[in-house]
Amino acid sequence: MPRPLITLLTDFGSSDPYVGVMKGVIFDVCPDAVIVDLTHEVQPFEIAEGGFLLAQSWLHFPNGTVHLAVVDPGVGSRRRPVVVEAGGHFFVGPDNGLFSMVFAAALSNVRHVTASKYFRDPVSSTFHGRDIFAPVAAHLANGVTAAKFGRTITDYTRLDFFRPVRSAKRAWTGTVLHIDRFGNIVTNFLADEFRERMLEMRTGLQSVNRAAEYYADVPFGELFVVAGSSGFLEISVNQGSAARVLGVGLGAPLELRLR
């Protein structure tokens, strides 16, 4: 029987032992777990970026994987903890829109987690990752059925950060979902939908109108738009940082003009 898989995605960074402590709690409950870090470098409190990065990842894992995601500016307030079943996977985290792209991708059953017997005791006001989400994920990995954690809800939070908005007959306004380690700018324009029709991508006063299929096709240092491995259009520079060249950060507005 395969060992249960749990992935972790947070904005906790790597300079604190927060993630390690969550793993200690998980192994205490589920000693057989295999834990995979997706990333802990989500920009602090950036729910949209966390939701995007989770959406990039979960489908590449086997069915039955438990995805534990904590980007949680409202920790300690009344926002609800949830367990989501979708596409044969499980998701555990706060009900703040972090799972919006999961909801859009697969039929989802969302439960408000209220069964405090699965929590650590006492529950702190500042670290629900350790006290609520980690033990709930570990019990799920142990085979506790989702229904045990709480009742199904339908008024869970859905956000639209991954959908551009039409701004003119031949123009759409979008945003920067993520900037990767290489400085590639990941937009929220789906490649399949916009790639063929793109005339140019504008950010501030600058525009990019070259499209390419392979990084290696483009001269050194030149900006171009590419269908990234994310499925979204990305602005890149061959062997350079597009984010630095364009001076663009997370959440910046983008305008896509069509032919």
Add this chain to the structure above:
Amino acid sequence: MPRPLITLLTDFGSSDPYVGVMKGVIFDVCPDAVIVDLTHEVQPFEIAEGGFLLAQSWLHFPNGTVHLAVVDPGVGSRRRPVVVEAGGHFFVGPDNGLFSMVFAAALSNVRHVTASKYFRDPVSSTFHGRDIFAPVAAHLANGVTAAKFGRTITDYTRLDFFRPVRSAKRAWTGTVLHIDRFGNIVTNFLADEFRERMLEMRTGLQSVNRAAEYYADVPFGELFVVAGSSGFLEISVNQGSAARVLGVGLGAPLELRLR
């Protein structure tokens, strides 16, 4: 039978394969080990920060876990390698005060590791993490008893970095133990001891006199003191970096004035 757990905490960072190499050595000796990274981002040579971060973590792991910690400015000098048994856990690392908070939390048996048959051969002068500490931790995880590694000592190094000092009738001097990824300033004032009596926390010319229970209770951008998940008082800014606002770094002095 559960697989043996080994945690790692170092100041090695993630840009070098030092930590990966230690894991290779561990798996070579103990193929069944499960290894958890606590953090490798301890500021270089900062024994107090390493000791604090370890103290935050170890109790959340199951009994029998081996905690391997390497913050070791004296590598290659005569400082001793030690194995510590405390509270049902094991600790392996240099005898330089790194385990001071463990000693304060639980009755500890400390051994000077001298049994070189458990070391890698040869032992380098610059990388005892790989050549001494990793194989010793792996043999412990394999079930070799602590007594096999060397004799109990009582003159091991204890440091007091986690204890504020009384400076006046109603004032205590403390320090910054750690700054977390969000810029929260972790002090060495125990929350249980000082929280109720705090009038203000001073750093340089600035003071903070607001206390709060939840991040979400505080207006955007305002400084406050909170009982952190660490058990110590922390200075925070709701959705901002207190360390940046106050210009405070690791080891900076703090004054706590009582009511």
Add this chain to the structure above:
Amino acid sequence: MPRPLITLLTDFGSSDPYVGVMKGVIFDVCPDAVIVDLTHEVQPFEIAEGGFLLAQSWLHFPNGTVHLAVVDPGVGSRRRPVVVEAGGHFFVGPDNGLFSMVFAAALSNVRHVTASKYFRDPVSSTFHGRDIFAPVAAHLANGVTAAKFGRTITDYTRLDFFRPVRSAKRAWTGTVLHIDRFGNIVTNFLADEFRERMLEMRTGLQSVNRAAEYYADVPFGELFVVAGSSGFLEISVNQGSAARVLGVGLGAPLELRLR
């Protein structure tokens, strides 16, 4: 039977879920794998640094380990994927020189990977780590023999970044292979070959002529050359950053003058 070990080394960094996704693909193919991160902080596209860091690591792992390495500026172009057998270990990655130090250290059999039935379908143009290298490594870990992946080739890429060049009767020109987290400058001068004969190491207008055995032997803040745990000469400052003091970066030229 021990679980199969797979190490990962990339220039993907930790802010993206690229590495996590590769692990999802690996566990999907080989659920028993144990995965160890060597480092993901190779400077983007720096094949020489990646090759050096891999060379520092692989010998510390048990025989049979699969080392998956992706530093791949030519992704999407015609460079070949390869599987290398050397010294009882396996290596998977692009044929761009990344394995040059492996070839120099051990008799190597190199195969051009063409058996696309082991790839993910479809193969993207930008993420061969996920679509080709990860599943190939996982199938190797599952016991698929190397010969199944493609034919042996002899015209694979070998680079000489790890070999200094004689520039005068008593002088050699070398380079910076890596700068570690502490700011130590790792050169490509083998300690065994050059240590005894060194008069001084020059970089730009500055020179270092002190050699030491232990960090602790050297006064605070002073530059010195030491035989690092890498086997190469390293320029260090006791409890400081040599790279910052000397203003030296990756790939910078160094001159070693002999006695």
